[in-house]
């Protein structure tokens with residue numbers, strides 16, 4: 001096989017608690033990740049030389065700092081692989097929206113090249129490499145909805161219900177670093193004692209400071225909140241609400257479409273990436 005096309009799906013943080021701060025300044029979280037059937041698409045083609053080239057320009061991100069290129073080069077170096085690759089990206093996921101598009105692109109690159117370069121790495125090794133690229137990369141590598149602890153790298157698989165979601169995309173970019181350094185951020189939520197882990201009906205500790213600093217996000221939460229419980233994912237800017245059917249989700253998005261940009265997608269506990277990889281085996 002010399003080419004391969006794979007999806008890089010979005011994630012939601014169904015809820016997110018900040019339970020402390022590590023010595024290096026990073027915050028310790030407890031969160032539940034679920035995937036969406038809504039994805040970027042990556043295409044990989046083997047090259048005759050050892051170069052890694054992303055053939056699609058991503059506005060605002062230089063070639064060498066793109067997480068796709070960084071993931072490919074790290075894997076190449078650490079595995080001692082002498083093959084190269086051309087990669088094309090169809091970018092569907094909004095950037096910096098808290099739905100993890102960059103991290104998911106990186107994870108799809110690791111799994112795709114592991115396959116194409118026939119490296120035979122297991123998921124533990126790929127997830128460890130992924131963590132060095134970003135805290136959200138391991139969950140995309142493992143591909144199962146999860147309760148996450150630490151900075152998001154300690155993962156326990158969970159199986160929440162898989163509703164249809166309306167995801168609104170406020171046209172504003174929220175800086176993760178700004179939110180995590182905000183003086184009013186809640187940093188002392190109690191660690192969960194309950195098992196099994198609750199999947200919904202909680203909160204996102206980042207939401208109050210994001211709502212305070214970004215009126216567009218507050219507005220989106222208020223509008224979607226007229227139809228269902230609306231919540232922020234990650235540090236935003238995207239907000240989401242669950243519906244029992246696609247028809248109901250489509251209807252609500254249509255009602256909001258005059259002022260809001262968004263999409264409807266099914267929640268999934270096994271990511272589109274892993275479903276596609278299984279179909280290739």
Ligand SMILES: C[C@@](CO)(OP(=O)(O)O)[C@H](O)COP(=O)(O)OP(=O)(O)OC[C@H]1O[C@@H](n2ccc(N)nc2=O)[C@H](O)[C@@H]1O
Nearest residue numbers: 025026027098099100134135136151176177180234235236
């Ligand atoms: C909040 C979450 C929840 O899934 O998602 P997103 O909203 O980014 O999708 C993630 O933990 C985002 O993790 P990650 O992707 O590593 O965040 P980055 O953008 O690299 O972090 C930018 C900065 O935020 C701070 N930061 C980030 C994560 C964390 N657990 N504690 C922190 O204090 C650090 O100062 C870091 O330098």
Ligand SMILES: Nc1ncnc2c1ncn2[C@@H]1O[C@H](COP(=O)(O)OP(=O)(O)O)[C@@H](O)[C@H]1O
Nearest residue numbers: 066067068095096097098099100101102103105
């Ligand atoms: N392939 C990529 N796709 C998206 N963003 C990327 C990519 N590579 C690097 N980045 C950088 O990572 C940042 C965060 O992107 P993204 O993962 O989409 O958002 P979030 O972490 O909020 O879910 C972007 O603003 C961009 O600067």
